[in-house]
Amino acid sequence: MTPTRADVCAAAIADAFADDGELFASPMGLLPTLGVRLCRLTQNPDLVLSDGEALFLASPPPLFAPLSAERDVVEGWIPFRKVFDVIAYGKRHVMMGATQVDRHGNQNISAIGDFDRPKRQLLGSRGAPGNTVNNRTSYWVPKHSPRVFVEQVDVVSGVGPARARAAGPGAATYNDIHRIVSNLCVFDVQGEDHTLRLRSVHPGVSVEEVREASGCGFQVDGDVPETRLPTEEELVVITEVLDPKGLRFKEVPDQ
Amino acid sequence: MTRGPRDKTMSIEQVVDTLEDGLTVGIGGWGPRRKPMALVRAILRSDLKDLTLVSWGGADVGLLTRAGKVRKLVYAFVSLDSVPLEPNFQRARQEGTIPEVVELDEGMFMTGLQAAAQRLPFLPMRAGLGSDVLTHNPAIRTVTSPYDDATELVAVPALRLDVALVHLNRADRHGNATYLGPDPYFDDLFCMAAERAYVSCEQVVDTAGLTVDTPVQRVLLNRMMVDGVVETPHGAHFTTCTPDYERDERFQRAYAAAAAGSDEEWGAFEDRFLRGDETAYQDAVRAFAQEQA
Numbered sequence: 001m002t003p004t005r006a007d008v009c010a011a012a013i014a015d016a017f018a019d020d021g022e023l024f025a026s027p028m029g030l031l032p033t034l035g036v037r038l039c040r041l042t043q044n045p046d047l048v049l050s051d052g053e054a055l056f057l058a059s060p061p062p063l064f065a066p067l068s069a070e071r072d073v074v075e076g077w078i079p080f081r082k083v084f085d086v087i088a089y090g091k092r093h094v095m096m097g098a099t100q101v102d103r104h105g106n107q108n109i110s111a112i113g114d115f116d117r118p119k120r121q122l123l124g125s126r127g128a129p130g131n132t133v134n135n136r137t138s139y140w141v142p143k144h145s146p147r148v149f150v151e152q153v154d155v156v157s158g159v160g161p162a163r164a165r166a167a168g169p170g171a172a173t174y175n176d177i178h179r180i181v182s183n184l185c186v187f188d189v190q191g192e193d194h195t196l197r198l199r200s201v202h203p204g205v206s207v208e209e210v211r212e213a214s215g216c217g218f219q220v221d222g223d224v225p226e227t228r229l230p231t232e233e234e235l236v237v238i239t240e241v242l243d244p245k246g247l248r249f250k251e252v253p254d255q
Numbered sequence: 256m257t258r259g260p261r262d263k264t265m266s267i268e269q270v271v272d273t274l275e276d277g278l279t280v281g282i283g284g285w286g287p288r289r290k291p292m293a294l295v296r297a298i299l300r301s302d303l304k305d306l307t308l309v310s311w312g313g314a315d316v317g318l319l320t321r322a323g324k325v326r327k328l329v330y331a332f333v334s335l336d337s338v339p340l341e342p343n344f345q346r347a348r349q350e351g352t353i354p355e356v357v358e359l360d361e362g363m364f365m366t367g368l369q370a371a372a373q374r375l376p377f378l379p380m381r382a383g384l385g386s387d388v389l390t391h392n393p394a395i396r397t398v399t400s401p402y403d404d405a406t407e408l409v410a411v412p413a414l415r416l417d418v419a420l421v422h423l424n425r426a427d428r429h430g431n432a433t434y435l436g437p438d439p440y441f442d443d444l445f446c447m448a449a450e451r452a453y454v455s456c457e458q459v460v461d462t463a464g465l466t467v468d469t470p471v472q473r474v475l476l477n478r479m480m481v482d483g484v485v486e487t488p489h490g491a492h493f494t495t496c497t498p499d500y501e502r503d504e505r506f507q508r509a510y511a512a513a514a515a516g517s518d519e520e521w522g523a524f525e526d527r528f529l530r531g532d533e534t535a536y537q538d539a540v541r542a543f544a545q546e547q548a
Contacts, residue, residue, distance in 0.1 A: 054437035079438040080285055084362045088380070110358060111348070115391050121348035122340065124312070124332035129360035130382030159385035170406045171384035 001235045005183060006031070006252035008202050010238055011230040012186050013095065014039035016138050016179040022046040023091040023136075024078075030251050032095040032140045034063060034242055035181075041237050054079045063243050086135075087127065090174055093136040096128060098180075100153040103196050103216040105160030105177040105189040107132075107139055108153035115155050128157035133164060136176040142251045144182040146215030149196075161194035183252050185210045186227055191219030200227040260429040265483040267533055270453045271297045273483075274418060277326070279307040281368075281414070281449055283421030283442040284494060286313045287335045287502055289434070291422035291455045293490035293533050298324065300532070309414055311364070311441070313494060314507075317343030317514060318529075320353055321521075327355040329414065331364045335507055342514035360388055365441060367414035371448035377410040384409055419449035422491045423475065424499055425465060426456040430481025433465050433473045436497030446480040453483040455490045457499045489537055505547050506540065 003011075013035025017025050025047045027036040033052070037060035040047040051057050051067060056076030061067070078086070086092045099122055100108040109128060113119030131137045137158060141148050156163060164175035180187040180196070184205045191197035196218035201210055203226050210218075230238065238248075271294070274280070280298075284290035295315045298306075305326040310316050312333030319325050321343035333344040347353050359367070360382040370378040379398055383389050389397075389409070398410040421442040426432035432454050434442070446452035454476060465474055489496075493503040493510065513524035528539050 077437075079440070081365065081439065081441055081444075084365055087362060110387070115358075115387070117351045118348055121345040123334055124330055124358055125360055125386065125388055126332045127361040127382075129384075129386035129388050130362035130380075132386075133381040133384050156385070156387040156390075163385040167385035168407045169404075170381050170408045174381070175385075 001232070001239070003230050003235060004249070004254045005202060006248040006254065007230045007235060007238055008227055009181060009183060009252055010035045010038050010248065011234055012181050012202075012227050013140065014043060014234070016095070016181065017047060017093060018043040020044060020047060020093050020136070022048065023093055024048045024050070024086050026050070026083075026092055026094040028094070028096050029140060030063065031142065031248060034238065034248055036095070037242050038234060038237055041241070042234055050078050060242065062241060063247050084130075087130055088134055090135050093138065093178070094127075094131050095138040095140050096131065096158065098139040098141055098148065098158070100148060100150050101139055101141065101180060102150050102153045102160070103218065104162045105180075105194065105196065106153045106156045106163060107158030108155045110155040110157045112154055125155070125157040129159060132159040132175060132177065133171045134174050136178050138177070138179040138181065141180065141182040144184040144210070144213045146213065149214040149216050151216045161189055184213060187218060195219060197221065198224050200225050202227045203229065260478055262428045263430050263482065263484045264428045264459065265453070265485055267293055267297045267455070267485055267487060270294060270483055270485055271301050271303070273451070274298070274301070274303055276303055277305045278417040279309060279415065281416035281419040281445045282308065282310040282315045283419065283440060283445045284313065284491070285311045285438070285440045286332070287507065288313070288438070288495045289422055289436065289440060289491050290315050290494040291420040291490065292492055292494060293487040294420045294453065294455055294485070295319065296529065296533060296536060299529060309416060312341065312344065314341065314510065317341040320344055320347035321514065323352065325353055327357070328353050329357040329359065329364070331359050331361040335511060337502075337504060338507060338511040342511055346514070357392055358388060359383075359392075360386070363388065363409065363411045364414070365444070366411040368441060368444040368448045370411060370413035371415045372444050375413060377412050379408040380411055381408060383411070414448060416445065416449035417451070419445040419452040420455070421445055421452070421476075422455045422496065424457050424496065425460050426454050426476070426484050427462040427465060428459055428484055429462065430454065430476065430478035430484055431462060431465055431474055432456060432476040432481065433469065434475050435469060435473060435499070436495070439475050443475050443480065446476060451482045452480055453485065454481050455485040455487045457488055457490070457496060459484060459486045487533065490533070492537070492540060503540070506543060509543070
């Protein structure tokens, strides 16, 4: 089996959750959901997963599969209000979307342009302000572009490390921006002064390409490794268990 | 002579008649889920104006902002889920027709309702620190822990409501009410944060009927929290009211297309669905479903 770019992204997302141990993995969107379920079935069997609604599921179902009494064992109840308890408790790793991310790891899902009269109104800040000062937070960007990776986000929904530090220990103690995975590469915020650092580029992508597709700078330490290829086991799990219909290619098309 | 708690059943119109211009109205449910849409549609038809809306926003926010009913909006998001961005809300924001907005973090929103429900001026939490939620809402203050840690935290102000409107699956005529889906959302908090609370429901049943086939833990609202009960079958349409019905995706797509379309397209949607009373709405929805079948 030849891995596609979407498979590489799924494995990179799985890697972001591999060392989390027993906590609530909370993915927003298709590839994060695939990656987290892949992680649970391969690298981190302790990961706690939900159906994306109100139930903790003891085993990961295929993407968008309706709940099935034969297959899905429920291991708990996590209605919306209890999610906030877990956020404050801290045993959670969320992977959110990001309409904009900047060099300092701030994220925006609120509005583009001036907040008082936005050029484009987005969702609203949702849980991003609370997530980023309470539990581990990663971002997924399906279409890497200079409009997403910007020098400064228009509205700070998710709080990056520098802003968290400036706001004091109430914000900084549990601020943990872990990974930013895109369709081209993987960043962390371990660059100088906690700025973006390129951890790996996906197979077939050059550092130069990532630079051209980014509207902000990022740190590059020496030779940047390639993002690893999914293993045979992972490919089987992705193609035969979690996403037999190939829904992942809607988000990350096969080159 | 047997005496029991009073009968609080009302009509949709009677509920809306108790509302006044300028009130702060909390709307239960979550995004496109279990919204008291029959009551929202009745507000839409009324002359009410200058409302402050407090909502986990879905089409309730879209409809009322498009109609110019909202002077101030308190929200953490507005979304239809399968249609991620609410086109009527987007338009209102981009055209600047909501005079005042308070965008909060979701956890802050819940904490604000909790503070109001507990009759406290605020509750402390981390959410908001370092984010533009505080920049864009300068009225929200921080508070320093009085203990040795001296940590600075957000003092989330109480979200006090004049009125709460919620929709549940079943209620008795005294105001005890049950949700039968997987998620209670925050409807009890809305009721407790409010001076007055009205629950619409799919079905009014005897008190014994509330627990005849479902665990007592599903009784979310106690009659102490509720001032009026309205039976409005299909009253959450086109949002979910699991297990009575799921979201009407076809209708939602038609709504979103009209909202994102020209003024004429929106006008046609309004004429077809929103001009008459709730019975006329439900009739029009049935005709729409038959057309689509």
